Amino acid sequence: MTRRSLFGVAAGGAVALGGAAAIARSDGAAALAGSAGPASAPAAYPFHGAHQAGIVTPAQDRLHFAAFDVTSRTRQDLVDLLRAWTAAAAELTQGRTVSQGGAVPYDAPPTDTGEALGLTASRLTLTFGVGPSLFEDASGADRFGIAERRPRLLERLPHFPADKLDPARSDGDLCIQACADDPQVAVHAIRNLSRIAFGTASLRWAQLGYGRTSSTSTAQQTPRNLFGFKDGTNNLKAEDPELTDEHVWVHTQDDPASAWLAGGSYLVARRISMHLETWDRTSLREQELITGRDRAEGAPLSGGTEFTEPDLAALGGDGAPLIDPRSHLALAHHSTNNGHRMLRRGYNFTDGSTALGRLDAGLFFIAFVRNPASQYVPLQTKLSRDDIMMEYLQHTGSGLFAVPPGVGAGEFVGQGLFA
Amino acid sequence: MTRPNRRSHTVPHAAPVALIALAVAGALTACTDNPTGSAGAAGGSGSGPLSVISTDDACQVSATRAPSGTLSFAVRNEGSKVTEFYLLAQDKLRIVGEVENIGPGLSRDLVLTAPPGTYYTACKPGMTGPGIQAEFTVTDSGAVLEASGADADLVAQANTLYAAYVKDQTEQLVARTDEFVAAYTAGIDDAARALYPVARTHWERIETVAESFGDIDPRMDAREADLEPGQTWTGWHVMEKDLWPPASGYSALTPAQRREFAELLVADTEILHDRTRSMSFTADQIGNGAKGLLDEVATGKVTGEEEAWSHTDLWDFQANVDGARVAWEGLRPLLTKRDAALDTRLEQQFAALQTLLDTHRRGEGFVSYTELSPAEVKALSDAVNALGEPLSRLTAAVV
Numbered sequence: 001m002t003r004r005s006l007f008g009v010a011a012g013g014a015v016a017l018g019g020a021a022a023i024a025r026s027d028g029a030a031a032l033a034g035s036a037g038p039a040s041a042p043a044a045y046p047f048h049g050a051h052q053a054g055i056v057t058p059a060q061d062r063l064h065f066a067a068f069d070v071t072s073r074t075r076q077d078l079v080d081l082l083r084a085w086t087a088a089a090a091e092l093t094q095g096r097t098v099s100q101g102g103a104v105p106y107d108a109p110p111t112d113t114g115e116a117l118g119l120t121a122s123r124l125t126l127t128f129g130v131g132p133s134l135f136e137d138a139s140g141a142d143r144f145g146i147a148e149r150r151p152r153l154l155e156r157l158p159h160f161p162a163d164k165l166d167p168a169r170s171d172g173d174l175c176i177q178a179c180a181d182d183p184q185v186a187v188h189a190i191r192n193l194s195r196i197a198f199g200t201a202s203l204r205w206a207q208l209g210y211g212r213t214s215s216t217s218t219a220q221q222t223p224r225n226l227f228g229f230k231d232g233t234n235n236l237k238a239e240d241p242e243l244t245d246e247h248v249w250v251h252t253q254d255d256p257a258s259a260w261l262a263g264g265s266y267l268v269a270r271r272i273s274m275h276l277e278t279w280d281r282t283s284l285r286e287q288e289l290i291t292g293r294d295r296a297e298g299a300p301l302s303g304g305t306e307f308t309e310p311d312l313a314a315l316g317g318d319g320a321p322l323i324d325p326r327s328h329l330a331l332a333h334h335s336t337n338n339g340h341r342m343l344r345r346g347y348n349f350t351d352g353s354t355a356l357g358r359l360d361a362g363l364f365f366i367a368f369v370r371n372p373a374s375q376y377v378p379l380q381t382k383l384s385r386d387d388i389m390m391e392y393l394q395h396t397g398s399g400l401f402a403v404p405p406g407v408g409a410g411e412f413v414g415q416g417l418f419a
Numbered sequence: 420m421t422r423p424n425r426r427s428h429t430v431p432h433a434a435p436v437a438l439i440a441l442a443v444a445g446a447l448t449a450c451t452d453n454p455t456g457s458a459g460a461a462g463g464s465g466s467g468p469l470s471v472i473s474t475d476d477a478c479q480v481s482a483t484r485a486p487s488g489t490l491s492f493a494v495r496n497e498g499s500k501v502t503e504f505y506l507l508a509q510d511k512l513r514i515v516g517e518v519e520n521i522g523p524g525l526s527r528d529l530v531l532t533a534p535p536g537t538y539y540t541a542c543k544p545g546m547t548g549p550g551i552q553a554e555f556t557v558t559d560s561g562a563v564l565e566a567s568g569a570d571a572d573l574v575a576q577a578n579t580l581y582a583a584y585v586k587d588q589t590e591q592l593v594a595r596t597d598e599f600v601a602a603y604t605a606g607i608d609d610a611a612r613a614l615y616p617v618a619r620t621h622w623e624r625i626e627t628v629a630e631s632f633g634d635i636d637p638r639m640d641a642r643e644a645d646l647e648p649g650q651t652w653t654g655w656h657v658m659e660k661d662l663w664p665p666a667s668g669y670s671a672l673t674p675a676q677r678r679e680f681a682e683l684l685v686a687d688t689e690i691l692h693d694r695t696r697s698m699s700f701t702a703d704q705i706g707n708g709a710k711g712l713l714d715e716v717a718t719g720k721v722t723g724e725e726e727a728w729s730h731t732d733l734w735d736f737q738a739n740v741d742g743a744r745v746a747w748e749g750l751r752p753l754l755t756k757r758d759a760a761l762d763t764r765l766e767q768q769f770a771a772l773q774t775l776l777d778t779h780r781r782g783e784g785f786v787s788y789t790e791l792s793p794a795e796v797k798a799l800s801d802a803v804n805a806l807g808e809p810l811s812r813l814t815a816a817v818v
Contacts, residue, residue, distance in 0.1 A: 071801050103468055103491040103528035106518065107703055108815030199768060199805030202797070 002096050003117050041219075044121035047093045049406040050263055052413070054125030055248065055343065055368050056238040058217040060179040063209030063347040064186040065269065065364065066194065067172025067399060068201040070134065075144040079418055081200040085128065085176075085193055086412040095121030098192045113195070115188050122185035126193070127177040128413045129267045129401030132156055134173040146417050151250075151258035153266065153373050154402045160384040160395065169271055169397030172204045177267070177366065179345075183210065205397070207271060209347025209364045216345060222298060222306060225363055226274050226348050227392070229291050230298030233306055234333065236343040247341045247375065248368050260416025263405030265368045268342075268376050271349070271397030274362040279392045290389045292329025300329060312336070328389045331382055340375040342367040362393075372400055467491075468528070471542065473521070474498040478542030478551040485533075486560035492529040496521045496544075503543040504529060505550065511539050519546075535559040573753040574702045574817075580749040581705050582698055585625050588742075589692045592621035596688045600681035603658055606674065612662050616726075616734035616784060619655060623738030624745075625695075627711040632694060635687045642727065653683055656728075663728035702750065706814030709746035712739040713807045721800045723788040733785035736799075737776055743810065744769055750817050758816040761809055768806035775802050 045053045070078060088098045097112035104111055135150035137143055156171065176193055180186040187208075194203050213225045214232030218239050225231040236243050252262040279287070288294055292301055292310070300310035302322045312330055314322045323330050334341045345368065350361040369375040384390060404414045468491035470481040475498035494504040501522055506515040506529070515538060516531035535557050543550035595618035602610035622629060622640070630636045637645075639654040646652055657680050661672045672680070700708075719725040720736040747754075747765055754762045775798060779786050791799075 071798075071805070103493060103530050105530045105815040105818070106527060107706075107818050109811045195808065198808040199764075202801040202804065 003119060041123065043123065044094050045123060045125055047090045047126075047407075048409055051249065051406045052125075052127045052264070052403060053093070053406070054127035054177055054179055055265060055345070055403070056216060056244055057123075057125050057179075058220055058238065059212040059214055059345055060123050060125070060186075061181045061210065061212060062179065062183040062186050063212075063364065063366075064178045064183070064190045064206065065209065065366070066176050066178070066190045066206040067131070067204045067269075068174040068176075068194075068197060069204045070143075070173045070201045072200045073143070075146075075418070077200045078144050079412075081197055082128075082414050083412040084196050086407060088193060088196055089126040089128075089189075089413075092189045092192065093121060093124045093126055095119070095124075098196075113188065113192055115191075116185050119182060119185055119188075122180040122182040124178065124180040124185050124189060126189055127179075127267075127403060129175040129177070129403045130154075130414060130417070131172050131175065131399060131401050133171060149258055149260060149417055151255050151261050151402050153255065153371060154400065157268070157372070157398050157400050158377060158381075160380050162384055162390060163395045163398070165398050166396050169205045169207075171399050172401075174201060175267065175269070175399065175401045177345075183208070207349060207364050207397070208351075209349050211348040213346040213348055213363055214344040216343065226276060226350075226361055227279055227287070227291070229287075229293060229295055230306065231346075231363075232344050233293075233298055234341075236341055243341065244343065247370055248343045250370055254370065258402075260414075260419070261402055261404065265370065265403045266372045266376075267399075267401045267403050268365070268367045268369065268372060269397070269399040269401070270365040270380075270395055272363045272365050273360070273394045273396045275392045275394070276359050276361055282392075289324050290327060290392075292323045292327035301327075324388070326386055326388045328383070328387050331387050332379065337379050337382075338374075340379065342369050342375055342379075362396075368403070468493050471495065471504055471540070472497050473502040473504060473542035473544060475500055475544045476551070478504075478540065478553065480540050480553060480555065483554065484556040484558055486562075487533060487535045487557050488560050488562040490531055490533050490557070492518075492540075493526060494518055494521060494529060494542075495526040496523055498544045499523050500545040503546055503550070505539075505541040505543065506531060506533070506555070507539040507541055507552070509537045509539075511549075511552065533557045570753060570756075573756070577702060577705055577749040577753060577817075578700050581700050581708075581746060584742075584745050584749075585628055585695050585698060588621045588625045589688075589695045592618065593688055593692050595621060596685060600685055603662070604674070604678050604681045606677075608662055611658075612729070615655075615659065615662065615729060616731035619731070620734055620738040620741075622655075623715075623735040624742040626715055626739060626742065627708040628695065628698070629691060632691065635690055639684060639687050639691075642725070644724075644727075653680055654687075655684065658684075659726065660728045663730075665728070702753065702817045703814050705746045705750055706817050709743040709813060710807070710810050712743040712746070713803060713810050715739050717800070717803050717807060721796060721803055723796075726788065730788040731785070732788040733776070733779055737785065740769070740772060740776070747810070747813065750813065753817050754813065758812075761812055761816055764809045765806070765813070768802070768809060772802040772806050775799060 041058060045057055047053060070081075072078065072081075091098055091100060097117075099111050132150065132154045133156075135143065135147045135154075142148075176190060178186040178189045180189070190206065197203075212223055214235045215222050216235060216238055218237050222230040222233050236247055238244070248265050250261045250264050250266070252259055255261065282290075284295065288301060293299060294301060298306040299308060300323060302308075302311035302314040310323055310329060310333060312321065312323050312325070312333070312335065316322050321330075325331075330336060344366065346363050346365040348361070349364045350359055352360055354360050367376060384395070387393075404416065407413050407415070469485060471492050471494040472479040473494060473496050480492075490506075492504065492506070496502045501520060503517060503519045503521065504527075505517045507513065508515055515533060516529050518527045518529045521527050538555040538557060539552045540555045541550035541552045595614065599611060599614040599618045602608075602614055629640070637654075640656070641650075641652060641654055642656050643652060643660065657672075658677075660669070661677070664671060716736055716739045720732045720739060723730065723732050725735050726732045747769070751762060754765075776785075779791070779795070
């Protein structure tokens with residue numbers, strides 16, 4: 001049932017259907033308050049397709065990311081869950097209630113939890129992934145008869161220098177990235193998908209995010225992270241299909257034993273806490289030196305405007321590079337990383353405050369890559385070791401997931417794993 | 420005890436349900452589990468929901484016929500009086516399904532299963548008289564429908580079993596409580612500590628029934644944190660704290676105080692005993708009671724909040740599960756007929772939860788809650804969720 005139409009009935013019967021509610025949900029209108037997407041963006045993104053939505057999709061405003069442990073031991077339960085999640089996601093992403101079962105008896109709990117009634121699809125995307133622990137348990141046992149299909153690159157991320165990972169915020173057998181412009185829509189999706197999973201999988205950890213820290217479309221402005229700097233200027237964009245094909249999507253020949261992942265990707269999740277209080281006591285000179293860009297425009301310190309290519313060789317009057325080689329920009333730029341690039345899709349987070357009265361805040365980093373071993377691990381090793389920004393950062397959560405390709409009608413996400 | 424408790428008001432006074440009404444087919448309740456699979460398959464109804472608009476002088480049904488299977492009526496009261504909607508059998512007397520107490524402006528769904536035949540729809544604005552009736556035809560869709568008729572017997576059977584269980588548990592509660600207070604008032608604290616979780620087991624097994632008595636439940640089972648300023652604390656948990664006192668800042672009760680609390684508990688237990696001699700239960704009360712017991716586990720026991728001093732929460736946990744299982748078992752003959760898949764699911768999840776609980780047994784009882792690791796608590800919580808979700812669909816399947 002369409003949430004808007006249900007709302008219309010509840011609010012005033014047939015009369016309301018011809019009124020504002022019906023107009024607001026018409027797909028072409030996209031007249032959403034606070035819309036961050038391009039003006040031409042649709043109100044809802046298709047769920048079915050060659051790739052899962054939520055990767056090259058223009059980044060929405062809000063995130064609810066959830067990781068799950070599979071508690072059932074049977075393969076059939078796992079398949080049933082993925083099938084049920086797929087069916088629910090096909091409804092939720094289109095702004096409908098979680099199932100199309102229609103009315104339920106008054107003596108039964110409602111199938112949909114209801115908090116998104118009357119809300120639009122809000123450009124919700126639901127992106128599903130599987131973690132290395134889904135394939136084998138700690139003792140190496142094949143949990144669901146799919147161990148031989150574990151992609152060789154799907155391994156727990158290594159320990160990086162200065163990591164302080166909380167096991168309660170790391171890893172997981174399954175993950176769901178829910179992105180929407182309205183946080184209530186994203187939370188509604190994770191809540192209902194968690195409910196569907198009861199008995200088969202349980203929530204291991206979750207993260208709310210706001211203020212996307214990357215743009216994934218040239219139509220979007222580059223947003224700022226909590227350090228106050230523009231983030232993601234050089235991100236891969238949906239408008240570069242050649243680059244996303246090269247850097248984001250897994251190809252069949254990449255890992256012939258895991259052909260099921262072709263058309264999919266790898267999702268790197270890192271919860272990066274920021275020491276905002278000490279950062280805020282840092283001079284603008286120091287902040288820009290650490291970042292490698294100016295704060296006002298996001299231009300590289302070698303000059304120009306935001307999208308000017310940084311000149312890492314440019315020297316200042318004192319003979320020192322204008323962009324410090326230890327700066328975040330210099331170390332992270334693809335020119336110093338064998339041309340490797342990532343599609344970043346992170347969000348700011350603020351989880352209340354710490355016992356010391358500091359904001360428990362930072363960046364929930366999400367990146368999609370074709371090959372985590374070459375595109376992410378070497379870069380993060382270098383950053384964790386050398387980036388002078390690390391003085392203000394601490395990685396507190398981590399996960400690597402393989403993201404299956406998109407699903408066609410009648411298929412379920414991850415189906416190739418069980419074929 | 421549950422803080423401000425809806426059940427304590429609704430359970431004993433629940434409106435009598437139309438026991439002959441056919442309820443929900445498996446297809447509907449299975450939607451969450453298997454949205455792509457069976458949706459619509461068992462119901463066989465090819466039409467969408469029917470709409471009913473009830474006004475003070477009219478009853479507009481969007482169609483006069485529908486294919487057999489699961490029928491949904493979306494009833495909306497556009498009149499000024501409280502209304503009801505019925506689907507009546509051909510004799511215009513037997514109620515196939517009904518929704519009651521629909522206030523002006525409100526909407527409610529009626530979902531039922533109907534075999535082919537002639538029926539009558541009826542709106543009853545003002546809730547009196549025969550209502551505004553119209554003929555309604557259910558055509559043969561070919562769907563195989565479970566015949567009704569013997570269901571009233573099955574409900575009666577469930578009631579007999581459950582009422583007997585409640586009686587038996589209250590009798591044992593009286594006996595074990597007497598033993599407990601004898602040790603407690605005599606100052607034989609080791610014996611009292613051993614008897615405490617044993618006696619409470621019989622309370623926790625029928626906790627939702629006991630809680631339905633809003634006068635004695637707070638006197639018997641209030642936790643210290645449940646009290647409002649100025650309220651006197653009495654009952655089990657006063658004695659619990661006295662037997663497992665905090666390391667500092669606590670003055671032990673005097674023998675006279677112990678006697679006073681013990682006598683009140685014994686007297687209230689007698690009241691509970693007397694009131695449960697002739698109780699009877701409808702299918703929805705039994706089903707909701709089972710769900711309520713699992714809710715108690717989820718909110719009080721698995722969190723270790725119920726037995727804050729003795730940490731005997733796992734005893735209560737087991738007792739709540741026992742009570743839920745007995746309620747479900749009584750309803751099984753009815754449930755297997757109405758929704759066999761749900762029954763199978765419940766059987767699996769009851770077994771899984773019990774297997775997990777059994778790993779924490781020690782001697783005649785259980786390990787202290789404080790000995791559980793966070794991972795063990797999480798595993799128990801997962802198992803409670805796994806059972807609680809299908810159990811929440813039990814009532815609708817049997818009413």
